[in-house]
Amino acid sequence: MSTIPESQSLKPGANEANLWTRREFFGFAGWATFLGSIGMGLLAFLRFMFPRVLFEPSPLFKAGKVNDYKVGEVSERFKEDQRVWIERTDDKLIAIQAICTHLGCTPRWLALESKFKCPCHGSGFTKDGINFEGPAPRPLERLAIRLDDEANILVDRSKKFLYEKGQWEDPDSFITL
Numbered sequence: 001m002s003t004i005p006e007s008q009s010l011k012p013g014a015n016e017a018n019l020w021t022r023r024e025f026f027g028f029a030g031w032a033t034f035l036g037s038i039g040m041g042l043l044a045f046l047r048f049m050f051p052r053v054l055f056e057p058s059p060l061f062k063a064g065k066v067n068d069y070k071v072g073e074v075s076e077r078f079k080e081d082q083r084v085w086i087e088r089t090d091d092k093l094i095a096i097q098a099i100c101t102h103l104g105c106t107p108r109w110l111a112l113e114s115k116f117k118c119p120c121h122g123s124g125f126t127k128d129g130i131n132f133e134g135p136a137p138r139p140l141e142r143l144a145i146r147l148d149d150e151a152n153i154l155v156d157r158s159k160k161f162l163y164e165k166g167q168w169e170d171p172d173s174f175i176t177l
């Protein structure tokens with residue numbers, strides 16, 4: 001019967017130390033998995049509670065006072081920020097949306113030619129916004145405009161008035177001067 005020499009036998013406690021390490025490792029891994037899954041669940045819950053929502057800027061903006069605009073002027077003051085022209089006629093103030101009714105480019109106001117011209121495909125619109133050349137199928141749109149209690153001009157980009165539907169006669173589409 002062979003016996004393990006004293007020098008090759010495991011030292012007392014060595015095996016236990018190895019087992020303890022393994023036990024520690026699995027214990028640690030178990031806890032890490034457990035805590036990780038709780039963390040992931042918590043993140044998912046927080047994401048659910050705070051969904052990614054796009055907060056759009058208000059469609060309403062102040063456009064100064066009536067006297068900021070000269071009779072006959074098409075003001076480009078709000079074209080960059082709001083895509084809106086403010087136009088003052090003899091008896092009205094109107095807000096025209098600076099969006100081409102063909103494919104949505106931003107037309108330019110050509111004061112010398114007294115027309116709006118779209119740089120994309122060449123549509124032209126009269127000073128009133130009526131399409132008269134190029135592929136644009138209909139006039140430019142007008143926006144709701146009114147005065148507030150302190151005589152500030154308020155333009156509401158969410159409310160549109162279409163010529164082809166006879167909406168330019170709607171009193172909400174202009175300010176009477």
Ligand code: FES
Pocket residue numbers: 100101102103104105118119120121122123134135136
């Ligand atoms: S987008 Fe203005 S003409 Fe085409």
